[in-house]
Structures are given as C-alpha cells and as structure tokens.
Amino acid sequence: MPPRLTLAIALALMAGPALAQDLPTLRRGDLIFQTSGSDQSTAILEATGSPYTHVGIVDFDASGALVVLEAAATTRATPISQWIDRGRDRKIAVYRLDGLTELEARKVAEAARHQFGKPYDPWFHASPEALYCSELVQIAFRDALGLELGQTERLGDLDLAATEALKLVEARWQSHPACDKGQARDAQDCLARIAEEPILTPRALAEDERLQRIHSTFD
Numbered sequence: 001m002p003p004r005l006t007l008a009i010a011l012a013l014m015a016g017p018a019l020a021q022d023l024p025t026l027r028r029g030d031l032i033f034q035t036s037g038s039d040q041s042t043a044i045l046e047a048t049g050s051p052y053t054h055v056g057i058v059d060f061d062a063s064g065a066l067v068v069l070e071a072a073a074t075t076r077a078t079p080i081s082q083w084i085d086r087g088r089d090r091k092i093a094v095y096r097l098d099g100l101t102e103l104e105a106r107k108v109a110e111a112a113r114h115q116f117g118k119p120y121d122p123w124f125h126a127s128p129e130a131l132y133c134s135e136l137v138q139i140a141f142r143d144a145l146g147l148e149l150g151q152t153e154r155l156g157d158l159d160l161a162a163t164e165a166l167k168l169v170e171a172r173w174q175s176h177p178a179c180d181k182g183q184a185r186d187a188q189d190c191l192a193r194i195a196e197e198p199i200l201t202p203r204a205l206a207e208d209e210r211l212q213r214i215h216s217t218f219d
Contacts, residue, residue: 005167016046023080024094029105030058031095031137031211032068032080033202034087041088046162050203052093055133056083057140059109069112073120074211076101077113088173093216097149107144112136114143123176124155124199134200137165149211150204156195 024182026032027198035041044053059077084090097144100108121130132152135160141147150206160169173179178197179190207209 002033013060019035026094027105028059028102029097029100029108030214031205032058032083032157033058033093033095033206034084035091037088038150040168041100043162043164043168044201047158047160047165048203049159050201050206052202052206054087055137055202057109057137058094059112069109069136069140069151071115071118071120071131071133075115075118075131075136091217093206093218094214095211097215098210098212104145108140111144112140115139117219122172125177126198127177133207134202137205138200150200150208152200153204155197155199157193158199158201160191185200
C-alpha cells in the first residue's frame with residue numbers, strides 16, 4: 001500500500017491558489033495537475049496518498065489561447081482559466097518532459113485530440129470506449145512517441161480501504177463491467193475480482209523521473 005502522507009497532503013492543500021496571470025510560460029505538451037473539485041477527488045487523494053487527483057495536457061486552440069486536453073465528463077479541450085477554477089483552491093502543478101520538442105509536443109496533442117468525445121471512465125477500467133484523466137496522458141504519449149510515462153500499478157495496491165475510497169467503491173461496484181449483472185456478490189467481492197487490473201494514477205505520472213516540475217502552488 002502507498003503511504004497515506006496525511007501531513008504532506010494537508011500542508012499542500014493549505015498552499016496559496018494559482019492565478020492565471022502568475023503562470024510561467026507554458027508549452028504544448030506540459031502536464032498540469034490539480035486536486036479536482038469532483039465528488040471522487042477525496043477518494044483518489046486518500047487511495048493514492050497524493051493531492052494530485054486530476055491531470056491534463058497543455059495545448060493551444062486555433063486562436064492561440066491556452067487549453068487543457070483532459071478526460072473529464074468527456075475527453076475534450078478546456079480553457080486553462082476554467083480548468084484552474086475547477087480545482088480545489090485553484091492550486092496547480094506543472095511538469096515538463098525533458099527534451100520534448102515542439103514537433104513531438106504537437107504529435108502528443110494530436111494523439112490526445114484523437115480521443116475527443118469519449119466519455120469519462122468512473123472505474124479506471126482499461127477500455128478503448130471510455131477514458132480517465134491519466135489514461136489519456138498515457139495514450140497520447142504512447143501513440144505519439146512510443147513513450148510510456150509513469151509506473152502502472154495494480155488497482156489492489158492502492159489504499160482502497162480508506163474511508164472515502166471505500167465509499168466510492170461501495171457506490172459504484174455494481175456498474176463495473178467485471179462485477180455487474182450478478183457477477184459479484186458485493187463490493188468486497190468486486191474488489192477481489194478487479195484487484196489485478198492495471199491503473200495509472202496522476203501521482204505515478206508526476207513521479208516519473210523524466211518529468212521536471214517547473215511550477216507549483218502546492219508548496
């Protein structure tokens with residue numbers, strides 16, 4: 001199980017908010033992290049021991065304005081100011097892949113945009129039909145550059161016994177493809193069935209040594 005890092009998380013969440021005008025010069029292909037304001041955010045925070053519960057890819061729209069390519073309600077581009085405003089206390093961290101060229105970054109963004117319109121995957125289940133946030137990042141860099149960012153873990157290695165994480169499982173288990181239609185007896189049986197499923201968390205992406213943190217309002 002990963003450490004809970006309760007004190008570290010508490011200190012991070014007390015840091016000052018991000019302001020759009022205080023951002024460094026961002027580049028296409030940068031990864032931007034936040035503690036999202038979604039209902040499941042605290043569950044992800046507890047399960048991973050990290051305040052990073054949502055991640056997207058920085059890009060530019062046709063007018064040159066900054067956007068974040070993200071897997072949210074659907075996979076889409078969101079204006080960066082709107083994306084920051086959605087986060088808890090508007091805190092963000094930005095990471096950059098060492099040596100990423102502009103041409104490579106364009107390929108990454110194009111690969112991410114190729115996934116647009118797909119619904120969000122609330123079960124973090126490996127499936128081409130629906131995506132979760134760090135899965136979109138994984139697909140974009142893999143398809144564009146053949147690069148696997150972050151360390152994939154087993155779902156069962158996360159702290160799913162944490163209070164909010166367990167509540168999330170109990171609320172959703174009956175809709176999981178491996179547990180629905182009577183395949184699992186209860187939430188615990190469902191967890192046992194899906195424990196070996198791979199998952200890539202925002203925390204795992206941020207811990208990739210090839211990424212350099214260039215900006216943070218978490219500390």
